[in-house]
Amino acid sequence: MSCEQRTEHLHAYVDGELDAAGTLQFERHLKGCEECGAALAAEQKLQKSLQSARLYENAPKGLRQRVVSSLPALPETEERKTREWRWVALAAACLVGAFLVWQLFSDLGGRSRQSGIAAAVVDAHLRSLQPGHQADVLSTDQHTVKPWFDGKLEIAPPVRDFSAAGFPLMGGRLDVIHGRTAAALVYGRRKHVVNVFVWKAGGEENMSGAGEQQGYHWIAWQKDGLNFVAVSDVSSEDLAALRELFTKD
Amino acid sequence: MPHFDAAFNLARWILRSRADAEDVTQEAMLRAYRFFGNFRAGDARAWLLQIVRNCCYTWLQKNRPTEDVSEINEDYLKDDRATPETLAIAAHEREQLAQALEKLPTAFREILVLRELEECSYKEIAAITAKPIGTVMSALARARQQLRNALTKPVVKETRLEL
Numbered sequence: 001m002s003c004e005q006r007t008e009h010l011h012a013y014v015d016g017e018l019d020a021a022g023t024l025q026f027e028r029h030l031k032g033c034e035e036c037g038a039a040l041a042a043e044q045k046l047q048k049s050l051q052s053a054r055l056y057e058n059a060p061k062g063l064r065q066r067v068v069s070s071l072p073a074l075p076e077t078e079e080r081k082t083r084e085w086r087w088v089a090l091a092a093a094c095l096v097g098a099f100l101v102w103q104l105f106s107d108l109g110g111r112s113r114q115s116g117i118a119a120a121v122v123d124a125h126l127r128s129l130q131p132g133h134q135a136d137v138l139s140t141d142q143h144t145v146k147p148w149f150d151g152k153l154e155i156a157p158p159v160r161d162f163s164a165a166g167f168p169l170m171g172g173r174l175d176v177i178h179g180r181t182a183a184a185l186v187y188g189r190r191k192h193v194v195n196v197f198v199w200k201a202g203g204e205e206n207m208s209g210a211g212e213q214q215g216y217h218w219i220a221w222q223k224d225g226l227n228f229v230a231v232s233d234v235s236s237e238d239l240a241a242l243r244e245l246f247t248k249d
Numbered sequence: 250m251p252h253f254d255a256a257f258n259l260a261r262w263i264l265r266s267r268a269d270a271e272d273v274t275q276e277a278m279l280r281a282y283r284f285f286g287n288f289r290a291g292d293a294r295a296w297l298l299q300i301v302r303n304c305c306y307t308w309l310q311k312n313r314p315t316e317d318v319s320e321i322n323e324d325y326l327k328d329d330r331a332t333p334e335t336l337a338i339a340a341h342e343r344e345q346l347a348q349a350l351e352k353l354p355t356a357f358r359e360i361l362v363l364r365e366l367e368e369c370s371y372k373e374i375a376a377i378t379a380k381p382i383g384t385v386m387s388a389l390a391r392a393r394q395q396l397r398n399a400l401t402k403p404v405v406k407e408t409r410l411e412l
Binding site: 007008010011012015017042043046047049050051053054055056057058059060063064066067068070071087090091095131 | 250251253254256257258261262267271274275278279281282291293342343346347350361362364365366370371386387389390393396397
């Protein structure tokens with residue numbers, strides 16, 4: 001291989017894109033080749049100049065605000081609404097705290113405590129849909145998921161696989177609903193995800209009934225001193241079926 | 250709104266104007282927002298920058314039709330090799346670097362901005378610019394060579410920048 005053919009190796013080396021074998025091979029060649037040594041030094045110098053010259057230009061402050069305030073002006077279809085909420089949720093999750101979410105939810109002023117919890121639960125559901133956030137313990141085996149919660153919560157959530165009824169268990173994780181640590185059990189329903197949040201009953205966070213928030217359905221119930229809320233974009237009938245599975249026996 | 254600065258920075262360097270970059274960034278964010286449903290798992294920054302880049306090129310076609318935004322071709326990749334020692338400039342000077350960068354063909358400028366300012370991997374650059382990785386690698390080598398050449402030549406004002 002001539003030095004000329006090495007040009008791209010040299011750039012890949014400068015950019016940290018060579019694999020281990022390529023790096024070794026190139027470094028071995030460098031030892032004996034003055035030309036490549038000089039070329040490497042020149043590339044590194046140029047790269048350092050570019051990276052340290054403060055060429056990166058951040059967006060002007062007002063622009064972000066302008067863009068944010070122009071977003072809700074879009075014509076909305078029901079289907080799009082759901083997708084847009086997901087975008088808002090992503091932005092909020094990635095940005096400093098839940099500023100945007102707070103803004104969006106604060107205009108629900110005067111909402112009842114229950115719908116506040118519903119909002120928190122839907123929020124947690126949306127968060128769980130982001131890549132890598134669905135489950136801390138990924139297993140379809142209830143005997144793997146249940147012990148995982150041991151010692152992490154003051155309660156022992158009932159973990160059961162309902163594959164036979166069309167709700168396969170996919171995993172579990174810890175979540176926080178209104179400042180309370182809750183178990184989140186993740187179930188599949190056809191191609192959809194259902195989160196079942198479980199926390200200790202008796203506080204102010206008791207809730208019951210069913211409803212819809214931002215296009216997501218929720219259904220709540222209590223059993224054995226525990227609060228349950230199931231959230232998903234599946235139909236409310238599907239959620240009611242899941243509640244039956246949890247409450248029967 | 251994640252990667253907002255990245256979106257603006259890329260638009261600013263492709264368009265060589267902060268004012269135009271503001272308009273195009275706004276347009277691109279709206280588009281990203283609208284099509285977020287098409288985005289599945291993966292690299293959100295690369296996905297967004299791809300949209301920004303497309304918006305920039307569309308905007309250039311419409312508003313500066315005389316500007317050369319041709320894709321990287323064989324002519325660009327022809328060797329204009331200079332010895333590395335010719336880089337005898339005070340390369341730390343921002344103005345000089347910025348001017349040299351702005352004189353590069355758009356296709357080279359964007360690739361350098363993605364690599365050196367945004368610190369994208371080759372794979373991400375390939376995704377954003379819709380080019381094979383091999384082309385990204387050779388274009389990056391050529392882009393750096395041209396930048397070096399531009400830095401060693403006296404700065405000549407280009408008329409097409411005066412639009």
